[in-house]
Amino acid sequence: MKKKCPHCGEDLDWYKNPFPTVDIIIEIQGRGVVLIKRKNDPIGWAIPGGFVDYGESLEEAAVREAREETGLQVELKRQMHTYSDPQRDPRHHTITTVFIAAAEGEPVAADDAGEAAIFNEKELPEPIVFDHRLILQDYFNLSRTIIDKDVLPG
Numbered sequence: 674m675k676k677k678c679p680h681c682g683e684d685l686d687w688y689k690n691p692f693p694t695v696d697i698i699i700e701i702q703g704r705g706v707v708l709i710k711r712k713n714d715p716i717g718w719a720i721p722g723g724f725v726d727y728g729e730s731l732e733e734a735a736v737r738e739a740r741e742e743t744g745l746q747v748e749l750k751r752q753m754h755t756y757s758d759p760q761r762d763p764r765h766h767t768i769t770t771v772f773i774a775a776a777e778g779e780p781v782a783a784d785d786a787g788e789a790a791i792f793n794e795k796e797l798p799e800p801i802v803f804d805h806r807l808i809l810q811d812y813f814n815l816s817r818t819i820i821d822k823d824v825l826p827g
Contacts, residue, residue: 691759691766695735696722696805698773698812699747699780705793706809707776708801709742709786715763717802720809721786722769735772743789744781747774754811761804771808 676687698720699707708718721742725734732749739747753771761767780789792798794813801809 691757691768693725693731694722694767694769695725695731695738696720696769696771696808697735697739697747697749698753698771698809699739699743699745699776700750700773701776701778701780701791705791705796706812707743707745707780707789708792708798709780709782710788710790710798711802712785712787715802717800718798718805719802720771720805721789723785731770732772735774739774739776741784742782742786743776744783745776745778747776749774753815754808756804756808758804771812773812 676685677683678685696719701707707721709721710716710718721739723734723738723742725731726737729737731752735749736747739745750773753773755768755770757768759766761769780791782789790798794809797806797809
């Protein structure tokens with residue numbers, strides 16, 4: 674795809690690349706994980722997260738997005754997985770890196786979050802947008818695997 678420079682009229686190369694994003698599974702000790710209810714399309718419950726700003730690391734973006742959407746100061750524990758299905762976001766092609774983080778306190782919805790609440794695996798809200806149900810299932814499965822390895826000898 675060719676575009677023209679608005680200043681000199683020269684042809685510019687234009688690349689259509691996916692957008693990098695982050696999602697943060699915020700664990701509140703003994704209570705569950707934080708989800709937000711989006712104010713913008715697609716409307717529904719989601720893992721807090723968003724777009725990585727130019728010049729920002731994935732880790733910086735994760736901490737910023739968590740604070741902006743939930744008011745929580747998080748401590749990143751680990752990077753969980755990257756999800757890249759071109760159909761994961763109906764608006765455009767995004768690639769998300771998911772982090773697991775810990776926080777204390779009560780989430781307060783802000784930025785593009787209309788609500789923020791804590792949920793456990795058995796009481797997840799509906800609807801959950803994007804591929805976030807899959808991500809949450811992967812997280813809960815991983816949590817059980819880590820717990821099992823910590824408890825069982827060998």
